[in-house]
Amino acid sequence: MNAILIAVTGPEPEAWVRHFRTLVPQRELRIFPAHMGDLDDVAYACVWKAPPGILRPCSNLKAIFSIGAGVDHIFTDPNLPDVPVVRIVDDDLTMRMGEYVVLHALMHHRFQRAYDTQQRERIWRENRQPAASAVTVGIMGLGVLGRHAADLLRHIGFRVAGWSRTPQTVEGVSTFHGAGGLDDFLATTDILVCLLPRTAETTGLIDMALLRKLRRDGPLGGPCLINAGRGSTQIEKDILAALDDGTLKGATLDVFEAEPLSPESRLWTHPKVTITPHNAAASAPGALVKNMLAQIERFEAGGALQNVVDRQRGY
Amino acid sequence: MNAILIAVTGPEPEAWVRHFRTLVPQRELRIFPAHMGDLDDVAYACVWKAPPGILRPCSNLKAIFSIGAGVDHIFTDPNLPDVPVVRIVDDDLTMRMGEYVVLHALMHHRFQRAYDTQQRERIWRENRQPAASAVTVGIMGLGVLGRHAADLLRHIGFRVAGWSRTPQTVEGVSTFHGAGGLDDFLATTDILVCLLPRTAETTGLIDMALLRKLRRDGPLGGPCLINAGRGSTQIEKDILAALDDGTLKGATLDVFEAEPLSPESRLWTHPKVTITPHNAAASAPGALVKNMLAQIERFEAGGALQNVVDRQRGY
Numbered sequence: 001m002n003a004i005l006i007a008v009t010g011p012e013p014e015a016w017v018r019h020f021r022t023l024v025p026q027r028e029l030r031i032f033p034a035h036m037g038d039l040d041d042v043a044y045a046c047v048w049k050a051p052p053g054i055l056r057p058c059s060n061l062k063a064i065f066s067i068g069a070g071v072d073h074i075f076t077d078p079n080l081p082d083v084p085v086v087r088i089v090d091d092d093l094t095m096r097m098g099e100y101v102v103l104h105a106l107m108h109h110r111f112q113r114a115y116d117t118q119q120r121e122r123i124w125r126e127n128r129q130p131a132a133s134a135v136t137v138g139i140m141g142l143g144v145l146g147r148h149a150a151d152l153l154r155h156i157g158f159r160v161a162g163w164s165r166t167p168q169t170v171e172g173v174s175t176f177h178g179a180g181g182l183d184d185f186l187a188t189t190d191i192l193v194c195l196l197p198r199t200a201e202t203t204g205l206i207d208m209a210l211l212r213k214l215r216r217d218g219p220l221g222g223p224c225l226i227n228a229g230r231g232s233t234q235i236e237k238d239i240l241a242a243l244d245d246g247t248l249k250g251a252t253l254d255v256f257e258a259e260p261l262s263p264e265s266r267l268w269t270h271p272k273v274t275i276t277p278h279n280a281a282a283s284a285p286g287a288l289v290k291n292m293l294a295q296i297e298r299f300e301a302g303g304a305l306q307n308v309v310d311r312q313r314g315y
Numbered sequence: 316m317n318a319i320l321i322a323v324t325g326p327e328p329e330a331w332v333r334h335f336r337t338l339v340p341q342r343e344l345r346i347f348p349a350h351m352g353d354l355d356d357v358a359y360a361c362v363w364k365a366p367p368g369i370l371r372p373c374s375n376l377k378a379i380f381s382i383g384a385g386v387d388h389i390f391t392d393p394n395l396p397d398v399p400v401v402r403i404v405d406d407d408l409t410m411r412m413g414e415y416v417v418l419h420a421l422m423h424h425r426f427q428r429a430y431d432t433q434q435r436e437r438i439w440r441e442n443r444q445p446a447a448s449a450v451t452v453g454i455m456g457l458g459v460l461g462r463h464a465a466d467l468l469r470h471i472g473f474r475v476a477g478w479s480r481t482p483q484t485v486e487g488v489s490t491f492h493g494a495g496g497l498d499d500f501l502a503t504t505d506i507l508v509c510l511l512p513r514t515a516e517t518t519g520l521i522d523m524a525l526l527r528k529l530r531r532d533g534p535l536g537g538p539c540l541i542n543a544g545r546g547s548t549q550i551e552k553d554i555l556a557a558l559d560d561g562t563l564k565g566a567t568l569d570v571f572e573a574e575p576l577s578p579e580s581r582l583w584t585h586p587k588v589t590i591t592p593h594n595a596a597a598s599a600p601g602a603l604v605k606n607m608l609a610q611i612e613r614f615e616a617g618g619a620l621q622n623v624v625d626r627q628r629g630y
Contacts, residue, residue, distance in 0.1 A: 012443075092446055095472045099447060102471060103425055106418035116431075119590045122583045124575035126594045128327075131407055131602075132414060155470050156417060157410045260439035268437045275434045279441045287446070 453504030
């Protein structure tokens with residue numbers, strides 16, 4: 001039957017279904033939770049934070065697609081069928097993450113929060129700021145998203161450094177890698193941008209010890225953090241402590257240890273924190289559905305799936 | 316004697332003097348208002364909003380340099396000596412204007428002010444936003460600053476349109492020109508960026524009639540304005556009225572009819588307005604002083620001055 005199972009939790013699950021229906025009206029669709037039917041017919045599952053165990057009865061499953069950049073939500077399922085898990089690598093998603101990183105790097109660089117405060121107080125005062133060429137944005141994670149963000153930041157005039165698990169070469173970017181390269185990377189970084197996936201190695205990486213290693217005498221009056229990767233990478237109590245004691249000058253967070261962020265969290269009201277609701281790379285469902293359907297079409301024509309996750313590595 | 320007169324009003328006049336002293340310690344400097352001396356010795360004047368009439372006694376003046384991108388502050392002097400007036404065209408200044416335009420275009424595009432409000436109210440909600448490729452940023456003024464901003468915006472993924480007095484060709488940009496091209500330019504524009512100089516033709520150009528011609532059914536839920544050119548171009552009461560009646564969704568203003576902006580202005584407190592204190596392209600004095608000294612050196616070696624203003628045109 002080669003049916004597609006759509007198992008998406010989140011604000012707009014019906015938007016995904018609508019796009020599949022429009023683009024492949026002839027294809028049998030199964031929809032979690034209302035229209036599951038006989039799961040033996042399901043060949044492909046397109047998922048986002050689906051409940052653990054729901055893919056187990058899909059005895060003829062050929063591939064699992066994540067509709068977001070992360071795949072950690074898939075591997076939390078202890079009964080995951082042993083089929084390829086495919087990450088989404090899509091220009092639309094990549095471009096949106098680039099917008100987010102550029103916007104928030106510039107907000108820190110151009111002291112936008114200080115100007116917001118001045119506006120509330122009707123104060124006309126210029127805060128002398130450095131040229132972008134005096135500021136280093138350090139990107140953790142040099143995959144497709146990190147490389148695109150690096151390219152945009154370089155074009156604007158920033159110095160860009162990059163850190164990744166394995167050695168990488170990116171034009172115009174000073175690259176560092178592995179545990180051995182981390183301290184030198186942090187020591188050169190004024191604005192730290194985290195785009196790392198959720199893995200055992202990245203869990204809890206952004207803690208007080210790491211934040212203390214960022215460039216202390218940089219031209220922004222203190223280092224800033226942007227996390228648009230995964231909330232599991234950050235220790236939120238350490239970020240708050242670092243903001244309070246001046247280790248960090250500011251933080252922009254799109255991801256959190258638990259999402260949605262609890263109304264109790266002190267991050268919401270901290271004057272040095274900007275919060276966005278995990279929307280940095282939120283893509284138009286239409287663009288991502290087209291991308292997945294193109295993969296399925298190529299696969300059914302005998303081609304190989306692209307962007308298959310290395311389960312050992314976790315991304 | 317070939318002395319240089321530095322006549323700069325503003326927050327940090329002494330910073331300019333310091334850079335001249337460091338870079339050309341052997342050159343005779345005259346400083347307004349404290350150390351004017353015999354003005355017959357002055358060959359070059361580097362000015363920013365100097366009081367009218369102060370250049371009149373400079374009988375041997377060879378050139379006047381503006382230390383900012385605008386030159387309108389010079390032509391307000393009815394007794395201006397008839398010597399070349401030189402605009403500053405400097406990479407540092409151009410890059411900073413590019414940062415400003417990108418930052419504020421992205422703030423409108425990514426609904427940053429809506430997220431700021433949500434953060435204050437601890438609301439976790441994604442506001443579905445268009446891809447940059449569905450949004451047109453329209454730039455008025457296609458000189459060095461406008462072309463650089465256009466290039467950065469295109470790179471991020473925006474559609475870019477441009478409008479100028481005379482026909483221009485810019486790669487990847489839909490260009491319009493003159494009074495005849497204005498309406499079509501506005502009808503395609505979601506985010507209007509004004510980088511126009513102050514001239515008789517631009518005075519009062521951004522009024523209610525113009526704002527009503529912006530694209531009404533665009534993907535941002537209404538058009539936005541960014542003015543980083545000159546305050547004389549805008550009618551502030553019309554901008555306020557357009558924000559109040561929904562003609563404009565938001566406005567970012569770096570320049571004003573009168574500067575500093577009066578504490579009485581309703582712009583300070585309007586929830587749809589972002590105000591910055593004419594710092595969009597505020598450059599490091601060191602970079603601009605080097606630029607002017609390079610011009611003087613070339614001129615004294617027999618070369619021609621670059622970026623001389625056409626007095627008729629006003630820029």
